[in-house]
Amino acid sequence: MRDVAIVAAGMTRFGELWDASLRDLFAEAATEALKNAKADHLDALFVGNMSAGQFVGQEHLGPLLADELGMAGVAAARVESACASGGVALRSAFIEVASGASDVVLAAGVEKMTDSTEVTEVLATASDQELEAYHGITFPGLYAMIARAHMERWGTTEEDLSWVSVKNHKHGALNPKAQFRSAVSLDDVMRSSPVAEPLRLLHCSPVSDGAAAVLVVPLADAKRYTDRPVRIAASGLATGPMALASRKDIAFLDAVEASARRAYKMAGHGPADINVAEVHDCFAIAEICAIEALGLVERGTGNAAARKGDTALGGRLPVNTSGGLKAKGHPVGATGIAQAIEIFEQLRGEAGARQVADARVGLTQNMGGSGASSVVHIFERV
Amino acid sequence: MPSPRYWREVPARFRLEAVRCRGCGKVVYPARRVCPGCRGTDLEPLALSRSGTVVTSTVIHVAPAEFAMETPYAVAIVETPEGARLMAQVVDCELPEVKPGLKVNLEFRLIRQEGHGGILCYGHKAVPEA
Amino acid sequence: MAGIVGYGAYIPRKRITAQEIARQWGKDPATIEQGLLLKEKSVPGLDEDTVTIAVAAGRVALQRAGIDPQKVGALYIGSESHPYAVKPSGTIVVEALGIGPRVHVADMEFACKAGTEAMFVALGLVESGRVEYAMGIGADTSQGAPNDALEFSASAGGAAYLFGRADPLAEVLETFSYTTDTPDFWRREGRFYPRHGGRFTGEPAYFKHVLAATRGILEKSGLKPQDFAFAVFHMPNGKFPLAAGKTLGFTKRQLETGWLVPTMGNTYSGSSPTGLAAVLDVAAAGDLILITSFGSGAGSDSFVLKATPRLAERRRLGATVRAMLDGKRRYLTYGQYASYREKIILND
Structure with missing residues (x-):
């Protein structure tokens, strides 16, 4: 396998972008990435997208979006793994380049959610339709069940969940691309309206529009595009039982652990080597479970990390410096790529007020559904 | 939900038909072709008891449109005496009592409907033991 | 002799009081409570309908009978609130109960008499030897128009009766039906x-x-009111069955066990069958029981039953009607009631 690097990134603001269509969003992010690298062609394009078919009635995004770039003819396909679609698109690009099949590949992610009036229903299609969605469960509901199981098993409290939101909003306030650029207090979170007990509105990521793109090339060619490439040291993808009811321990995300194990092995790194991480905090409980499954904290202690400041900027291991899905926004298909962009900027020293000093190794973790699929990437400063 | 898809699930939804793996003993609901525990394919049919214990739960306040008139409502994962786990709404209860360990019976109920003109979709809901 | 080999009833756990309905419409609750003898009524949840009530009652009937559901050769369900205008309720009920597919199924409608009608047909098939076991069910989730007198009574519930010839819990000694065309109550398609x-x-x-119908069955069977331990008459309100019983020479004591309407309401097709279930919950071996239904339109079915020694041991296998009426309940406001009964106009 060849060594692979990201050499450029492009990203829209995340939020309720009423003026922009799915293609507008994609084109903005993709052209920015191409321009930054001064790349004049692509060998392949992978677009992570969860559900354009349901959100905007548009499938077959590969050719549509290649054409939008004036690149009809290029190898292009949409990649889907629910909310992990972006991360899996990045993995597809990584493997495409590592294998030698292509030399210049754009990994993009896009979701246009606000055109739909049935977002709750569309997102619920990432759960088991027959065993879960049939009974009126929602995504917040599934994570709420995980939260209650974590509370039952580890004594986690609603306040522990709330500290995750407080921290991520604080980070998001420093991110010009974030949907929410405002801090929230613990009280704000604890008093927000209930969505699915014990989760409240401010424990949940928002409905967002947005797109993100990174240019992936062989590390050997990277200096042609930038003087500060970031190496993709590893990609790990794993799945777990789809239905929550089928899992051994509802309070633990097996797929996240397996995806991390594969990535750590490929990178030759362990959790202790990670300087900065972007994890999939679609709900506050998800960040707690993710950092446990990634081995960034001891199992059962994820609940204390945000409260103690360990995962805040300036803490032992800053997590979700971008604001995470909670504050930056969560246009589902774009999220996995946006996470990679945050780490790309951190490792290049371009994160401004969010910069983690001397970050050398970073990790992204992006998951689908209630954690049935998870993809982990590890990045290194070159 | 189109009728054929609903109709196909009738044995599982109406009669709680499951399978027990003759290889590893795992009880799987609903019935499958391959045991998720050991990948065995020698599976015997088994109907689950209409009772169980709540493993974890939530109370939905923001619901899909189809369920909006039912909010707030509890949903739980219930473990039956056979060791199978399934998701079900918990009804005819006080919402705060729906916690791990709550003993429930599974009752046949209307779960959803396709608007006013579509088919009615039935299944089981959990009700706390009297 | 053919008889009831299993029975079961089901009453939803939600209630609304006559007082609350009266408050809504500015009526005097005392006139309802004392005039019609109605205190409260059962209300179905959004997830309860004639089918789910029938399944719940039918399941207990099978439990009490202790027979293989596959031996049930016919199932009839009487209701004026079948959830589909076209598509049977009974097919859903048999699938849920594990009966069939070798089974004869039909839905019946005869206002409040459809339940005993289903029982009558099921009994006849068993007596003829056409099928070994047959189930007759009466269940309803009846609607009374807002601000109509019926709103105080129209409720939800039902009962299921499994008939067979071996080991009955109660023998059916006689039946009698009386029918004319009388347009006293109707609902157009x-x-x-x-x-x-x-x-x-x-x-x-x-x-x-x-x-x-009652006089007919007494004459046909040669029995007198005082021969009976219990009598059940259809209960559109609290007053009518007591008045009918009194006219016929029955005492309050014979009537009160099956007189469920003050706290259950009128479960229409399930009304007199549920009353009968409450009687079977307590009857002693050898007790004679009379039940007369009434369905607008109009007609009545009467049955004379005799409890057997087996009744006492089998009835323990299910909850009693009294336990369902007096057990865990949730009282609704009129607003909640209007929502549960889908009286509030919503967008599709």
Whole structure:
């Protein structure tokens, strides 16, 4: 396998972008990435997208979006793994380049959610339709069940969940691309309206529009595009039982652990080597479970990390410096790529007020559904 | 939900038909072709008891449109005496009592409907033991 | 001799009081409670309908009978609130109960008499030897129009009776039916609420048919009111069955066990069958039981039953009607009631 690097990134603001269509969003992010690298062609394009078919009635995004770039003819396909679609698109690009099949590949992610009036229903299609969605469960509901199981098993409290939101909003306030650029207090979170007990509105990521793109090339060619490439040291993808009811321990995300194990092995790194991480905090409980499954904290202690400041900027291991899905926004298909962009900027020293000093190794973790699929990437400063 | 898809699930939804793996003993609901525990394919049919214990739960306040008139409502994962786990709404209860360990019976109920003109979709809901 | 080999009832756990309905419409609750003898009524949840009530009652009937559901050769379900206008309720019920597919199934409708009608047909098939076991169910989630007198009574519930010839819990000694065309209460196709003829539903409808059917069965069986331990008459309100019983020479004592309407309401097709279930919950071996239904339109079915020694041991296998009426309940406001009964207009 060849060594692979990201050499450029492009990203829209995340939020309720009423003026922009799915293609507008994609084109903005993709052209920015191409321009930054001064790349004049692509060998392949992978677009992570969860559900354009349901959100905007548009499938077959590969050719549509290649054409939008004036690149009809290029190898292009949409990649889907629910909310992990972006991360899996990045993995597809990584493997495409590592294998030698292509030399210049754009990994993009896009979701246009606000055109739909049935977002709750569309997102619920990432759960088991027959065993879960049939009974009126929602995504917040599934994570709420995980939260209650974590509370039952580890004594986690609603306040522990709330500290995750407080921290991520604080980070998001420093991110010009974030949907929410405002801090929230613990009280704000604890008093927000209930969505699915014990989760409240401010424990949940928002409905967002947005797109993100990174240019992936062989590390050997990277200096042609930038003087500060970031190496993709590893990609790990794993799945777990789809239905929550089928899992051994509802309070633990097996797929996240397996995806991390594969990535750590490929990178030759362990959790202790990670300087900065972007994890999939679609709900506050998800960040707690993710950092446990990634081995960034001891199992059962994820609940204390945000409260103690360990995962805040300036803490032992800053997590979700971008604001995470909670504050930056969560246009589902774009999220996995946006996470990679945050780490790309951190490792290049371009994160401004969010910069983690001397970050050398970073990790992204992006998951689908209630954690049935998870993809982990590890990045290194070159 | 189109009728054929609903109709196909009738044995599982109406009669709680499951399978027990003759290889590893795992009880799987609903019935499958391959045991998720050991990948065995020698599976015997088994109907689950209409009772169980709540493993974890939530109370939905923001619901899909189809369920909006039912909010707030509890949903739980219930473990039956056979060791199978399934998701079900918990009804005819006080919402705060729906916690791990709550003993429930599974009752046949209307779960959803396709608007006013579509088919009615039935299944089981959990009700706390009297 | 053929008889009831298993029975079961189901009453939803939600209630609304006559007082709350009266408050909504600015009526005097005392006139309802004392005039119609109605205190409260059962209300179905959004997830309860004739089918789910029938399944719950039918399941207990099978449990008490202790037979293989596959041996049930016919199932009839009587209701005026079948959830589909076209598509049977009974097919859903048999699938849920594990009966069939080798089974004869039909839905019946005869206003409040459809339940005993289903029982009558099921019994006949068993007596003829056409099938080994047959189930007759009466269940309803009846609607009374807002601000109509019926709103105080129209409730939800039902009972299921499994008939067979071996080991009955109660033998059926006699039946009698009395039917005329009397338009005292009706609901046209496509209409949400029924209409009724006010006082015309009394003398020429309820009383004429209930009295005639009861007198008919007494004459046919050679029995007198005092021979019976219990009697159940259809319960459109609290007053009518007591008045009918009194006219016929039955005492309050014979009537009160099956007189469920003050706290259950009128479960329409499930009304007299649920009353009978409450009687079977307590009857002693050898007790004679009379039940007379009434359905607008109009007609009455009467049955004479005799409890067997087996009844006492089998009835323990299910909850009693009294336990369902007096057990865990949730009282609704009129607003909640209107929502549960889908009386609030929503966008599709």
